[in-house]
Amino acid sequence: MSEENKQHLKLTVVLKPEWNTDRVDRMNVTVRADIRAAAGEELFYIQSETVTIPFCKMEDLQISDAQGEITFDTVQREQYPVKLTGYTAKRQTQGEVQIAYAVYPREVTKDQRYGPYFDFRSEEGGANGAGVTFLPMLPEGQYDITLDWDLTGMPEGSGGVWSFGEGKQLRTDSSSTLVYSYYAVGLLHSCTDNEFGFYWFGRPSFPIAEAAGRVKKMFAAMAEFFGDKDTAYRVFARKDPFEQSGGTALTRSFMFGYNDTLPPTVESLQNLLAHEMVHNWPHMNDEPYGSTxxxxxxxxxxxxxxxxxxxxxxxxxxxxxxxxxxxxxxxxxxxxxxxxxxxxxxxxxxxxxxxxxxxxxxxxxxxxxxxxxxxxxxxxxxxxxxxxxxxxxxxxxxxxxxxxxxxxxxxxxxxxxxxxxxxxxxxxxxxxxxxxxxxxxxxxxxxxxxxxxxxxxxxxxxxxxxxxxxx
CATH class of the missing domain: 1.10.390.10 (Neutral Protease Domain 2)
Incomplete structure (x- = not known):
């Protein structure tokens, strides 16, 4: 596919979580996109494992277009530290392609240790995680993206937020931006100011509002230092069942974990979040892996x-x-x-x-x-x-x-x-x-x-x- 034909294709993602008692226990994902592929060509791939963090358990995968069902083959490959599963069409596609499936939040226990916060995980009040563990990576190019939430069946007061905004969002970008960003849905609590947001569930065992204010001030100072005029930035908190917690930065956002056994202080959170925040700016090409x-x-x-x-x-x-x-x-x-x-x-x-x-x-x-x-x-x-x-x-x-x-x-x-x-x-x-x-x-x-x-x-x-x- 030429670069010219890739520009500004349509891409719509609808996320429909399902509620069970006090949390999200399943999420239906529907992706509709202008994907053009001949028989034997790859439609999309998923990162079946990203630095030890698995893709969510997936069920009921159906791929279709204007002609109906598209049958497919899967191909496994590895690009350390990532394992990929590619989905190749058995026939040529016609028009818009729809990819529909359901995912289940990853279950973790108190005996596990902190890893990168990529996993889509549920807790009392909702669920959050990175797209890399529940969304497909589409062919390269710029897409007119629509990201929307279907919250029918969720408790009153529920909301959905993406790294780039709350509720329905429109954005022109690559599909990798959808994959490498954060999502949260459920009975969200927040501290927001224009395009800055700090989100959590329940009642954390530390002064989270004070921490949010400190983080907001830090982000403003760092953005000015690096000459970044984009004010969009979002922080997501999750409760860990294990004692060793940490944080992970993605596009214009980061997620951190906490636990009640060793609750963080405002100062310790500031030090953790400051590190993750800087990751928005200085980078280098890391080829070969680990060189930079x-x-x-x-x-x-x-x-x-x-x-x-x-x-x-x-x-x-x-x-x-x-x-x-x-x-x-x-x-x-x-x-x-x-x-x-x-x-x-x-x-x-x-x-x-x-x-x-x-x-x-x-x-x-x-x-x-x-x-x-x-x-x-x-x-x-x-x-x-x-x-x-x-x-x-x-x-x-x-x-x-x-x-x-x-x-x-x-x-x-x-x-x-x-x-x-x-x-x-x-x-x-x-x-x-x-x-x-x-x-x-x-x-x-x-x-x-x-x-x-x-x-x-x-x-x-x-x-x-x-x-x-x-x-």
């Missing part, structure tokens, strides 16, 4: 710590605590000498390796910031490297490690290739004394690796004397 995770996670860590302080949302003392926490986690991680490529192979089998990119990128970027500031007499910083790379990625999806090295050279007049290659191979960085805006000093200390107890070197941070009066 240090940058994606490192920038999220760096700016989630530094931007709240610079905007006086948090104190200097809290910033110090956050830096120390990351120091302790990274330098005592027994897998911290794995190379980036070695760590990527183990991301979803050894959870310790998942955190490597966070700490590695955090301290490498902090060191680059200090080097650029010294080289330019304080006129330039890491910000002047990251912002243009972010603009480039947002414009055309480009950007890689070589672009980062080149941008540092252009902005700061320095060559960091040797430092970059050392980081890439797993060499532990020594924190630059002028990193983190020169607010702190650090001392080398002897400690032990977690799990193994073997000797390790880490650092203890303290405020510089001249900065103690700033908070």
């Amino acid at each position: 995770t240090w940058y994606t996670e490192g920038t999220a860590e760096y700016y989630s710590v530094m931007l709240p302080y610079r905007n006086r949302i948090v104190s200097l003392e809290d910033t110090l605590r956050q830096i120390q926490k990351r120091t302790d986690q990274y330098y005592t991680n027994p897998t911290n000498r794995l190379s980036n490529s070695e760590a990527a192979k183990q991301y979803w089998t050894d959870r310790r390796t998942q955190r490597l990119a966070y700490g590695r990128g955090f301290f490498f970027l902090a060191n680059v910031d200090a080097k650029v500031r010294r080289a330019t007499g304080g006129d330039k910083s890491l910000d002047d490297v990251v912002k243009p790379l972010t603009g480039r990625y947002m414009a055309d999806g480009s950007g890689n490690n070589e672009d980062f090295i080149s941008m540092v050279r252009e902005v700061g007049g320095i060559d960091i290739r040797k430092e970059f290659e050392a980081m890439e191979q797993g060499c532990l960085p020594v924190p630059d004394p002028d990193s983190f805006d020169g607010l702190f000093d650090r001392d080398e200390i002897e400690t032990a690796y977690a799990d193994t107890g073997e000797s390790a070197v880490s650092y203890r941070w303290r405020m510089r004397e001249r900065k103690k009066d700033e908070a």
Whole structure:
């Protein structure tokens, strides 16, 4: 199919949840789209598994067009860390294609551990999740999308919300935007302001309204920093049955989990949500897989710590605590000498390796910031490297490690290739004394690796004397 024929095709999605006692226990999905496929060509695919999170249990799949039923074959393939199931037509399609099926929310127990919040999951009051676990991925191209909810049979007061708005939404975009965004439906509670929204079910065991206000302020500051004039942003909360909770960012939104055994504080939520929020902006092409995770996670860590302080949302003392926490986690991680490529192979089998990119990128970027500031007499910083790379990625999806090295050279007049290659191979960085805006000093200390107890070197941070009066 040519690019010209792909432009502005029609795509309608209707989601019809079913209510049982106090929650959603099934959802009917109807997709109608201008899909043109010859016999043997793929109509669509689903991500049957996304970094260990399965697609919902699906029933009653029917595919049809103007001529009636379209029979199909399925083809399995894998693009690590994703497993795909493709659906190929046994005959040529005629006109609009309809894909209809039902999905069931994923069931989780208290014995499970936190994974990326992609799964469509039910709880008392409703259900929420990412489209990647219950919606198909259609052929590439721009679609005039209509997303609507059929809430007949749901309790009075129920509503449906997508990352891009409440109720029926019209948007021109790719089908991947539908897949990589969040949805929530049921007896929703919310804190909203224009295109900013914070949504939850029931009565969380922490001051969620206060947390929503803090997050709103943070988003405004971060959007201004990255030059983003789009005010649309939505946060979704879910209750976990297990103790280890976390968060996951998708398009213009993120979802976080909480539990009653270890309820979060406003401060801990702020730190979690700040990281996920930054993921809306700095990115690079991650081919091969894991090659630029240090940058994606490192920038999220760096700016989630530094931007709240610079905007006086948090104190200097809290910033110090956050830096120390990351120091302790990274330098005592027994897998911290794995190379980036070695760590990527183990991301979803050894959870310790998942955190490597966070700490590695955090301290490498902090060191680059200090080097650029010294080289330019304080006129330039890491910000002047990251912002243009972010603009480039947002414009055309480009950007890689070589672009980062080149941008540092252009902005700061320095060559960091040797430092970059050392980081890439797993060499532990020594924190630059002028990193983190020169607010702190650090001392080398002897400690032990977690799990193994073997000797390790880490650092203890303290405020510089001249900065103690700033908070």
